[in-house]
Amino acid sequence: MVSYAGVGSLLPRLGWMRMRRPPNPNPRSRWPTRTTTTTTRRRSRSFSSSSPLRAALDSPDVSLLADAARISLSPNEVREFEPKIMQVIDWFGQLQAVDLESIEPSLRANTEVDARTREDAPEAFDNREAIIAAVPSYEDPYIKVPRVLNKE
Amino acid sequence: MALIVFRGGFRTNHLLLRRTFLFSARRDSSLLCTIQQHHQRSRYNVRAESLQATESKTSSKSIQMATKELVEKKTRGYEAIIGIETHVQLSTITKAFCSCPYTYGSQPNTTICPICMGLPGTLPVLNSKVVEFAVRLGLALNCELSVASKFDRKQYFYPDLPKGYQISQFDIPIARKGYVDVDLPVEFGGGHRRFGITRVHMEEDAGKLLHSESESYSQVDLNRAGVPLLEIVSEPDMRSGIEAAEYAAELQRLVRYLGVSNGNMQEGSLRCDVNVSVRPIGQLEFGTKVEIKNMNSFSAMNRAIDYEISRQIQLHNKGQVDQIVQETRLWDEGTQKTFTMRKKEGLADYRYFPEPDLPEVVLTKDFIDQIRQSLPELPEEKRRRYENLGLSMQDVLFLANDSSVADFFDATLENGADVKLAANWIMGDIAAYMKNEKLSINELKLTPQELSELIASIKNGTISGKIGKEILTELISKGGTVKQLIEEKDLVQIVDPAAIEALVDKVIAANPKQLQQYRAGKTKLQGFFAGQVMKESKGKANPVLLNKILAEKLNCPS
Structure with a gap:
């Protein structure tokens, strides 16, 4: 059973399905173009693009997805995965049919997130040896990773 | 609905927190208010940290003035548009989402825990001080505060970010639409400016990566991962290196006054990324913007920006506008030039989505009022x-x-x-x-x-x-x-004429030769006598009285 409150917050997570269409742009990338449109509270709080009731969702660009996930796929694998991913998208896509016009947008599903914050009091983690031991490649005092130079 | 409520009370949509009202054309009038004329340019740059001039005291002023004139000459016909993103590391004791204490300069990988290492199954818990500091800065920057804001995940893949995403704020930052007022240094011509603040949002810092030149690996120190930051995005209101540097210096002053950060640029507690573009005056659309990083002082910022502006204008003048490309350039202190770090191919897709592990951040009126009242x-x-x-x-x-x-x-x-x-x-x-x-x-x-x-x-x-x-x-x-x-030390000034007279008599009596010379016309010797009397008084004789009595004694022999 999916509650309506949950629907609104689930949609944003499907953002990757719309990769080919620019999502709400990052405010940084928008700079220095000035946007003068006044967004309503509702729109500004929603991550979904302009037409939330769009019936069909675009098919994914599997190569692009693979690149974003830092996995390499052969052309055969891309062809193999494409319909499978589309199936999942279609399944979630059924949610697009839900009429949300009268529903207040919510930031997230009604999950049991602990709403308390924390005092700014230090507490050192007491089993550092164990987390360091779990690091695949460690050369005291640094974690070793393959040589990386900026890739965004 | 899970919420973090900051001290119960009623909620309103947005609180207008501006102290004064904005002029209708703020964006076009970055030069406003009084442009003060300052004629005293005699004293050199005394603002210790505001502009860390490394040159010698006397030469720096003339260099600054010369640079300024040079810049003015070079920029003729063009206008530079500058916007700045500033990251301020908050001086909380613990990190943003876990209780690890953070101290700059700790042994690498010692202040870490499963949460800031991004291990599976861990959950972030927000440090309440982060919200308090964000509200303090938001108010000080004359911003509108978002009564309800939220955290989002910004995905990118890099080893300094163990979770594979940064917890940040995307479409609803905690504060926006503010401004900051600055006074430009007198030695740069002075003047008052107001620069717009687009937004202030909360986020976490990443770890530190060390790349060795020769080896085939990089080293990671996760101490800094998860340390709270406030990112301040300015409007593109600055027009020159000195305006940008002074904007950044004012942010440093603000965070220090407010006690939210030590604002130390060398330690990276205050980091500025500057966007610079140039356009012919009169053109409405912006030119291609270039990002400059790696400036670790305000004076470096000033020089880097002015260099970048003249580089872009030169390309304009040579008809090579197409060579100005969207890229990140680094400032090199040695050569005093910017150089390409990376070209930006398309816009990064950060696939933002709401952070499901953290509740909304809700500010109550009481909480905001309390902080406002505590502002210095x-x-x-x-x-x-x-x-x-x-x-x-x-x-x-x-x-x-x-x-x-x-x-x-x-x-x-x-x-x-x-x-x-x-x-x-x-x-x-x-x-x-x-x-x-x-x-x-x-x-x-x-x-x-x-x-x-x-x-x-x-x-x-x-x-x-x-x-x-x-x-x-x-x-x-x-x-x-x-x-x-x-x-x-018996230092009380001697103002008793009789006492001074006695000292003068004593000195005159002890120096008959000089007295003779003086009376023979070598009147410059009065200075010698004055010095001797002052010495005799251990510096305590009132100099005006001393000279008066001395002159009398020397000129009218008794």
């Missing part, structure tokens, strides 16, 4: 107040630059000291001592009471200015009180 007097208010006391802009900027210096100055005034004299002592001997000994004003043994006592003692003639300087050195380094030092 801010740099801009201080500068205007000092200006109204009759101080010159040079003095105003120096005193308001550091809140502890300003506090010391204010405390000195509270003890009844003369405004201008107090400013002169602080900016002169005291500042010089602090600079030499690398001490802050709070580390001196001198108290504001004693400084005002000293000023009063000179003003009422108890001691001479010269003795005052000597006492001050003693007070700064060893402490004690002015009264006690005057008594102990």
Whole structure:
């Protein structure tokens, strides 16, 4: 059973399905173009693009997805995965049919997130040896990773 | 619905928190208010941290002026548009989402836990201080606060970010639409400016990566991962390197006044990414913007931006506009140039989505009011107040630059000291001592009471200015009180004409040869006699009386 409150917050997570269409742009990338449109509270709080009731969702660009996930796929694998991913998208896509016009947008599903914050009091983690031991490649005092130079 | 509520109370949609109203055309009028004319350019750059001029004192001023003129000449016909993203590391004890303590310079990978290492199954819990600091800064930047904001995940893949995403704020930042007022340094021509603030949002820092030149691996230190940051995005309101540097210097002053960060650029607690574009004057659309990073002082920022502006204008002039591309350039201090770090191919897709592990951040009116009431007097208010006391802009900027210096100055005034004299002592001997000994004003043994006592003692003639300087050195380094030092060392100025006369007689009697020469016409020797009398009085003779009596004695032989 999916509650309506949950629907609104689930949609944003499907953002990757719309990769080919620019999502709400990052405010940084928008700079220095000035946007003068006044967004309503509702729109500004929603991550979904302009037409939330769009019936069909675009098919994914599997190569692009693979690149974003830092996995390499052969052309055969891309062809193999494409319909499978589309199936999942279609399944979630059924949610697009839900009429949300009268529903207040919510930031997230009604999950049991602990709403308390924390005092700014230090507490050192007491089993550092164990987390360091779990690091695949460690050369005291640094974690070793393959040589990386900026890739965004 | 899960919410973090900051101290119960009612919610309104957005609170307008501006102190004054915006002019209708703020965006087009970055040059506004009073453009003050400053004629005293005699003193060199005294603003210790505001502009860390590394050149020698005398040459730096002329270099600055020359650079300024050069820039003006070069930019003819073009206009530079500058916007700045500033990351401020908050001086909380613990990280943003876990209880790990963070101290700059700790042994690598010691202040870490499963949460900031991004291990599976861990959950972030927000540090309440982060929200408090964000509200403090938001209010100080005259922003509108978002009564309900939220965290989002910004995905990118890099080893300094163990979770594979950064917890940040995307479409609903905690504060937006503010502004900051600055006064440009006198030696750069002065002037008052207002720069817009687009937004302020909370996020976490990443770890540190070390790339070795020769090896095939990189090293990661995760101590800094998860440390809270505030990102401040400015409107593209700046037009020159000095405006940008002064904007950044004002942010540093603000975060220090507010106590939310140490604002230290060398340690990376205040990092500025500057976007620069150039367009022919009159053109409406912006030119291609270039991002500059790696400037670790305000003066480097100033120089890097002015270099970048002239580089872009040169390309315009040569008809090579197409060679200005969207890229990130680094400032190289050695060559005083910017160079390409990476070209930006398309816009990064961060696939933002709401952070499901953290509740909304809800601010109540009570919480905001409480913070507003606890705000200290801010740099801009201080500068205007000092200006109204009759101080010159040079003095105003120096005193308001550091809140502890300003506090010391204010405390000195509270003890009844003369405004201008107090400013002169602080900016002169005291500042010089602090600079030499690398001490802050709070580390001196001198108290504001004693400084005002000293000023009063000179003003009422108890001691001479010269003795005052000597006492001050003693007070700064060893402490004690002015009264006690005057008594102990028997330093009270001699103002009794009879006593001075006796000293003069003694000196004249001891130097018959010089007296003869003087009376033979070598009147320059009066200086010699004056020096001898002063020496005889151990510096305590009132110089005006001394010279008067001496002249009488030398010229009318008894």
